[in-house]
Amino acid sequence: MARRLPSQPPVLPGFSHIHILGSGGFADVFLYEQNMPRRQVAVKVMLSEVVNDQVRQMFQAEANLMAQLSSHPSILTVYQASVSSDGRPYLVMELCSSSLSERYRRERLPVPEVLRIAVKIGSAIETAHRAGVLHRDIKPSNILLTAYGHPVLSDFGIASTLSEAETQESVGLSIPWSAPEVLMDETSGSIESEVWSFAATVYSLLAGRSPFEVPGESNKSADLISRINRAKVQPIGRSDVPPSLERVLQKAMSRKPEARPLTVLELVRELQAIETELGVPQTPIEVAMDDWALATVSDLEDRTRIRAVPGSTAPPARRRRRRVQPGVYSPVGTVLRQTAGSPHNSGTQPLTQSKGMQALAWGLVASAVLVIALGATATLVLIKANTSDIPRVTDISAKSAASSIEFSWTDPGIKAGDSYQITTSDGRSSIQRLAAFAVEAKPGDRVCITVTVNREGKIGPESGEKCVDFGK
Numbered sequence: 001m002a003r004r005l006p007s008q009p010p011v012l013p014g015f016s017h018i019h020i021l022g023s024g025g026f027a028d029v030f031l032y033e034q035n036m037p038r039r040q041v042a043v044k045v046m047l048s049e050v051v052n053d054q055v056r057q058m059f060q061a062e063a064n065l066m067a068q069l070s071s072h073p074s075i076l077t078v079y080q081a082s083v084s085s086d087g088r089p090y091l092v093m094e095l096c097s098s099s100l101s102e103r104y105r106r107e108r109l110p111v112p113e114v115l116r117i118a119v120k121i122g123s124a125i126e127t128a129h130r131a132g133v134l135h136r137d138i139k140p141s142n143i144l145l146t147a148y149g150h151p152v153l154s155d156f157g158i159a160s161t162l163s164e165a166e167t168q169e170s171v172g173l174s175i176p177w178s179a180p181e182v183l184m185d186e187t188s189g190s191i192e193s194e195v196w197s198f199a200a201t202v203y204s205l206l207a208g209r210s211p212f213e214v215p216g217e218s219n220k221s222a223d224l225i226s227r228i229n230r231a232k233v234q235p236i237g238r239s240d241v242p243p244s245l246e247r248v249l250q251k252a253m254s255r256k257p258e259a260r261p262l263t264v265l266e267l268v269r270e271l272q273a274i275e276t277e278l279g280v281p282q283t284p285i286e287v288a289m290d291d292w293a294l295a296t297v298s299d300l301e302d303r304t305r306i307r308a309v310p311g312s313t314a315p316p317a318r319r320r321r322r323r324v325q326p327g328v329y330s331p332v333g334t335v336l337r338q339t340a341g342s343p344h345n346s347g348t349q350p351l352t353q354s355k356g357m358q359a360l361a362w363g364l365v366a367s368a369v370l371v372i373a374l375g376a377t378a379t380l381v382l383i384k385a386n387t388s389d390i391p392r393v394t395d396i397s398a399k400s401a402a403s404s405i406e407f408s409w410t411d412p413g414i415k416a417g418d419s420y421q422i423t424t425s426d427g428r429s430s431i432q433r434l435a436a437f438a439v440e441a442k443p444g445d446r447v448c449i450t451v452t453v454n455r456e457g458k459i460g461p462e463s464g465e466k467c468v469d470f471g472k
Contacts, residue, residue: 010084013404013438045090059089074124076154080432096144119283122268138197139177176210192257199252231255390460393451408436443471
């Protein structure tokens, strides 16, 4: 089948188009140069034929979500999201390389390198899951490399929320890494199916092919689906891959979801154990703490949320509890507590011991009161130091260009991970790190914007509205 031609690159204020980078089922990715600050960026532009009001709303929710998730070191950074003058939503993203998805097919990747990539990408997926988000399209081609060789996970959610608009061909591209229950429409996605896809991706990086792709035989979509449903994973076929790693991946790709690891984090810890077995340093797990994970976009479109509905929640027997042994490393975001039991007082305790116990009890009470008082004082100091510390943008300036109005403002003191949320008078919203924003305009247009600082999902005080009458 002939490939379609790329769409026309949109004119984006503050950016200069260079060339096409790639095309997908419903979006094209172009290389642009950002004028200020000057850097090359990848701009993903949706095709006009798939854009409608519902898609625009979904795009905005996804863009807001990506702005929060992209603070993770192994998730692709999104700088800006907006809508071009011809009505096509677009994302301005960090420019990364897709060389890994080509390299694993043509050469054998070292096992320690694959494990390092797997732990980092698994950390990103686990962080997303803790934020209530499913990726839905985990596969090797969605792992990119930054300029420094750091792996990052791309295409979070935007493609998956448009799955109903995808053609059978574009869906087929992800079949090799889709769990059997997803292929059979038993669920639209779950943590268990993401565990499967993640394991299949790690397998592919090691084997140079997808788990159910048989060299020399027919590997059409129907053949792959049939093999995936039988769940007989082909051996990786490498002498340097330890049997323990093969067993871990086979378990994670079990036909029954309840037989797989409970979470991606559980699978990542097993991969860390294999690193130790191989004598290489363990790759650190980078998972956001629970408080951060709770600060997510509240109105994210349902198709991308993890909810307690049939298909995304395992049966009660699945939620097993494991006894934690002393000294075992605690999972991220949890605290292990040990409570020592003591026999009941039989009433035969000597009076002196009873009085001693009473004195000790009163002493503990007094100590507790003192600790609470000191804690309250310290808390008040901390509250005074940290309340309402999200800065406010106060000095928005504007100047007219040939066909746009360029707004800018002084950095009010944002921190790493903070972003600006810009809302225009027509209701559009954009999230970015740059302290400048351009809006296309025609003579006679009145353009207004407000700017707030977004910190870990919390919105700071709103700036005053800045309005400009273009052409006057």
